[in-house]
Amino acid sequence: MNRSQPDPAAIPWINWTAQRIPDPVVRLRFLRAAAPAWQPKPPRKFSRARSAGLSLLALAALLAAGRLAVARRGAKAFSHAQAAVAVSANLVNAPVVIIPAGMALPKAESAPEIWQVEKTAAFETYSNGLRIDNKFSTGNHPRSYLAFAAARSGGAQDDARDRTQDEARTNPAGIVYHTTESLQAPFEPDQNGKLKQVGESLLDYVKRKKAYNFVIDRFGRVFRVVQEADAAEHAGYSVWSDEKWLYVNLNESFIGVSVETQTSPGQMEAAVTSAQIRATAMLTEMLRSRYHIPAGNCVTHAQVSVNPTRMLAGYHMDWASSFPFEEIGLPNNYARPLPSVAAFGFECDANYSRTAGARLSAGAGLGAWELAERAAAAGVSVSAYRKSLQNQYRDLLAATRGAVVSHEGD
16 A cells, blocks of 8 residues: 555544644644645445545645644644654555544443342352353462552653652553463364364363463353462563553553464454354453443553563553454544553554554554643653653553562463
8 A cells, every 4th residue: 555545444543643733833734744635536326435525624724725834833732733643644655554444432321220130059050151160270369459540641750759659559450361372272163172182272271370360262152260369470561541540550450351362463353263252242241240340441452562671662462453342342543542652651663564554553653642631741852751651551560570479470
């Protein structure tokens, strides 16, 4: 695809991003960067893509004709506009970043009330049809972590040493979805014996490593491995944030749920069975109901994993762009600005778009824009603002290690 011709599927995201930029000068520069010389051919029928394209061009024309004349704010504001464009240029212009047409702000969704119907030593059943097998259940160290007040994430002017608003917790704050990346036999009737053998070997391995709280096998069976009251070794160096809290190293603060499947770089379609989709949805409903987990804190390993040595987002990339949020009954959390970029100052290297795929790359781009907007509001350069956030991350990481026993994943 030509760099000067954005995929029509990207247009809704471009529109949405442009509408979030309050400064008309910055907005126009973004539109020019995202669609520099696009002249779409008129389709034979009036299509949804054409409607979105006309909306984008009309917005650009309106900005150029009217608002640009009243939006000049001096050299300092213009320098922030340049910085904001520069931050996300590699993501906006990269041809591999094709934002899906359904990209939209995720909506908060309440969890249905789910209750336990039956419990034995071998299994549990729940009111939504969920059945949990306890054959491979084991313990680990008790869950214990600090949730950091998000108000501290405002840049160099914040007092990162003020711990008065932080909370010590033992209940999980979210869910991280993983893929096992294990050996995959063809999902066919004549492979039934091998499928079961491979699945049991996987569960034995996960139990020894205490790697996840739950595993969902190819048949959609849900196995409890590490009990929810204990932390599993599933997330390693990882970060997330919601409206109120920052979370660092999610082994302690988030439940790990792994689906028996594999992912590949840039993958957009989930390689799972329909039974796994149903089981993941039911397990998610139960966990959200039991622990009051917000929908926005149900995220993938690729969204939370970081490399603290190089300060890069995306160390592990399972479920990078292919997790079926909507089918699971969750909002599209890929549409959230990526917290590792926006709230902690992590960056994305040259290979990020290729391995992340369209949806995760879009979240990273939104995170970059949010970081640039906050830097402009604080009156500092993007690089200085990012450095202050990175220093905060290191302070929070040290506080995490001081508060609980650290058990890092791979």
